[in-house]
Amino acid sequence: MSKKRREIPVFDHPIIETHCHLDYLKDRPLEEILEETRRVNIEKVITIAVAPGNLATVRELSTRAPWLYGTQGIHPHEAESYNDAVEKEIRTHAQDDKIVAVGEIGLDYFYDNADRAVQRDVFRRQLQIACDSDRPVVIHSRDADEDTIAILKEFEQALKRRGVIHSFTSGPGLAQYALDQGWNLGFNGITTFNKAENVRDIVRMTPISQILLETDAPFLTPVPYRGRENAPFYLPFIAERIAEVKELPLEEVIVQTYQNSLKTFFSAP
Template identity: 35%
Template structure:
């Protein structure tokens, strides 16, 4: 019996621990029913090598942006740079971008400038924005709302693990929330409750591999195949069978990441 197909909407296949054995990693993903994956470039200087992965492997698509934790040491992205990358047929999203005040609050102003620039790129290219948000809920909700009022764009709150208030702010703008391995941890009931209250047609799943492996692999290297573990736990949160949840999140992915859709 074959596994239901599902999508890993966010992984980092260019990071060393995965890139060293990519053929095996992708093969295991396919065996687990993970038929598509989006690998994320977090520093634009690495765009060439991330694009090369997407070019080589049919199931892999890619996105690029400047991660908020590295904006202080990277050149500020330009609209021209991002729009040019977006011309690649397998380039499907802008980011990840966002705000991270946990370790890098000292670059707060630069992070906000970078975020607004990435939002404008998402508007211009009509590609979804991929947001990383940590310990920055109020600024994140404010900037997303301000910018949306200036012109619509689509967005996913990747690896969402923030407050119910930020979830509501994002969902009020018709944005998507993505479930990572964190949502499968035993102590994450509060986070699962936030997801359970969200519309089912706004939910994605991801690994954020090589980080945040779900049980039974917690503490080990994560990889796209493990999307299935996160999704099985997530299906329980929504009171669905795994097959129903896989089908719904795949439809959601196709709607948001239209360049990577089956259609």
């Protein structure tokens, strides 16, 4: 019980939440969640689009405060709902002032909620939008390492901005390819799970200059609050775990991941 009551640490240096889903949070009013997020010195929050039905929602959320931002993209689970009208909407808004990336896009062969060939086609089409709009990309890849690498290789020259493979749980092969190509890897509450040594191994091999912090809220709540709905304000626990796994000073992890986030999403191309 004592772990459950542990206060959320507040760092002197700000941190950035690079991946959450604000419109999916249900346990508390959004205003309270955002207030608590600011209290723990989270300077910016990126809320992620995943489906045709929440593209406009994410855009609206990103306008509610100067420190809120969004993305535009269709998750592989929703690939079969992708069509020319959806593509036009993403293209139209990919360069909006408060939209910082194309995503969440990619491949998911674990759940197979959409036909794999359709997933690959939709992944390619959205990578092309990122190339054309000069935006970084937020990538989802699960049990699809080989195809993710193959498709990214098609865009190595055109996709200048790169981006992040978020919630990284894949193998070292995809990790090394991504790192060699200048991508970031995003880590969240999974790094705190007892049985996630495979993810911590990837954290160890990833240079701190290529790590981004995220919660993926409302999913994957970190220890010591596992069992509750996740929220951006739990991000400090992930920073602490990354520092522990990499055997680095916490301050170094906070400052470097902050700079990584700025460079990836908020710097001019």
